Amino acid sequence: MSKRLLKTGLAVAITAASSQAFSSGFALNEQSIAGMGTSFAGRSSSADDASTVFGNPAGMSRLKRSEIYVGAAAIYAKSDIDRVNASSPGGPIAGSNDGDMVPVTGVPMGYYVKPLDDKVAFGLGIYAPFGLMTDYESNFQGRYYADKSYVRVITVQPTLSYRFNDKLSVGFGPTFNHIEGELTSSLFTPLGDGKVKVKGDDVAVGFNVGMLYEFTPGTRAGLTYHSRVKYELEGDTRVEAPALVGIAGKYDANLELTTPESVDLSFTHELDDRWTLYVGSTWTRWSRLKEIRVENDAPALPANLSTIVEDQNWHDTWAHAVGLSYKLNPQWTLRTGIAVDQSPTNNVDRSPRIPSGDRTIFSVGAGWSPNQDMTIDLAYSYLQEESVNVDHVSASRGTYRARYKNSAHGLGAAISYRF
Template identity: 80%
Template sequence: MSKRLLKTGLALAVAATSSHGLASGFAINEQSVSAMGTSFAGRSSAAEDASTLFGNPAGMARLQRAEVYVGAAAIHARSDIDNAGANAGPLPLAGSNDGDMVPATGVPMGYYVKPLDDKVAFGLGVYVPFGLMTDYERGFQGRYHADKSYVRVITVQPTLSYRFNDRLSVGFGPTFNHIEGELSSSLLNPFSPGSNDGKVKVKGDDNSVGFNAGVLYEFSPRTRAGITYHSRVKHQLEGDTRVSASGVLAGLSGKYDANLELTTPESVDLSITHELDDAWTLYLGSTWTRWSRFQEIRVENDAATLPANLATIVEEQNWHDTWAHAFGLSYRLNPQWTLRSGIAVDQTPTNNGDRSPRIPSGDRTIFSVGAGWSPNRDMTIDLAYSYLHEESVAVNHPSATRGDYRARYDNSAHGLAASLSYRF
């Protein structure tokens, strides 16, 4: 019984990598404040500042001068949990369901772009494409299915763009990605369910390489279209699993070497930017993400340091590919001020059968507003605000070894961001 409990606990702790985020799955959208103002519509075709290095590296060809761009977004998410209940066999499990498990989170970004001549531009970007942070309260009723989760990917991207002519530009850059995570969950005491719980924590990190590539085509001075490909990145996290327990579970306590394969998915972004006149600009965009790569979590452990039969741990996820669609408008009030707004819809990659407290997310709608202020031709300050609301979803997650948990989640989030661009 004790070995089975350890196996279950390890799998659940690592499953935290799939808990709900502010974009589809555990992706993060906030790599550009100007794009955030239009709900990221036109992200691969706007090419209005140095953040195009992420949105579409080919767009660097449109920048006439060297530019430094620094910014950050603050995100606050909230979950209302209703109709919750848990039990281990016939015995009810007590606990709370506060729904404030996502602390306020900051997302930084920074870019530098320099035209080398009239055809070639060089750029360097640092941003966060994936990440999450959830931390349920002590005594959470579903703590055997979810507890604390922290995952973050930081990417450095050197990039080159090339302008073939007045219409066609391309861009490419390798991405150097560092991932780190700390994931934990509780262990259910089979002899006294709900008391004398154990704790399991998994920590690990890895460095891996991918790439971003894009094409920008300008049909006219007022209309352009872009397509951007963000590659998959295969990570092999290495770290350790720590188990702390007392009483009848004390024999499980220890530190064990562990590694986990995790692939962040590729995505394709298609968008169109059309200047209706000298004041109004229209943005349309769609993003496809291949979340179907995330079918299972597989943990390989060092057999020499673990109890028998714990060399490999597998938990099914069965995610599916998703689409996000966005529409945005900007209005140039005068040479100093530009106002923006947008709306987006974003599918969840999870499914009703596999949804758990680790992944309590549904399809979402995002509303955004933003503004850009240019006090002179060298500097622009951008501000943006987004409100995200997910459809209400039900969690009904039974388990023979960690108890049953059922609840209804209603998730929402607020995002506030600012950036400074300086051209020279």
């Protein structure tokens, strides 16, 4: 019983990843609404507004005036679940699989850029690079493998860029990152279900660095590196199961998690005075998540269970995107794009917490500039994943086999003000 408790309650903390985010694993792409309109093609080379603090800090050198940028994106996701075969450790299990486990989720962002002189610019960004929110219905048939998951990373990034000449610029910024999470799962007992809740947080430091090279005034390439960030979450686990004498209660827990580094390479080319082409690729080192290792301070439990290890074996991923913008007139710019993005999970270890497959994203957007000082950007994205199978059997958690097909809608809006 004790071993089942730890594997159901504590170890899920790191495995909780959102298959509905508009990037692989539990990464979020929504740091720019203009970029969202082109499926984030050209993210490190467009450098058209203050969101370049995240996309490529070197791009601040292209902004000639101070700028404030504030925006947010909302994500609505849905999963179709069928071919279900489920049972509890005690036998057949009743319940549902309606797939409505992701509440509408908001992703905020804000940036400030100030040119200090002709060569140096300062920037500050606040954004969410990683996050998830999933919450299955209370009688979900796979509840012993997944129930509720909430994880959020908020990053503050002060940044400097330096322009060597009219072609080459570089930028660098440390990132100060706060992660928090709350995760719950159901616990099977012969006398009825219990509940396990895990909470924890941490602060850690990373960095972003970028380079921008302008071949001509209308053609440029960008390269951005986002570093890994290592967290050591400290928190507690609450067990609500009165029938488990000596087990129910509160325990201290330490969870290690590393969010992966990524490299983005993209090109922006102005085909003429109206059309602009964007292409880009992003590599993310998800292979860092080989296993889950949970250290527990639980004197009421056997010493050999103080450390629990579960394999994950995620793999590195590539995302590729292409986008277009069309300048309809001095006030309006229209955008569209398509992206393909690999899932880091594998067919053996995929669980109801991570039921993700490779995805395709279609986007449209528009920018409206009523004057030279202000721009309002809007974007819509639709994500469609390939169907994937979840197949898990455990003596302590029963059986859950199902086929998932996920989709999501994203809607974003932002305003930029230059002065």
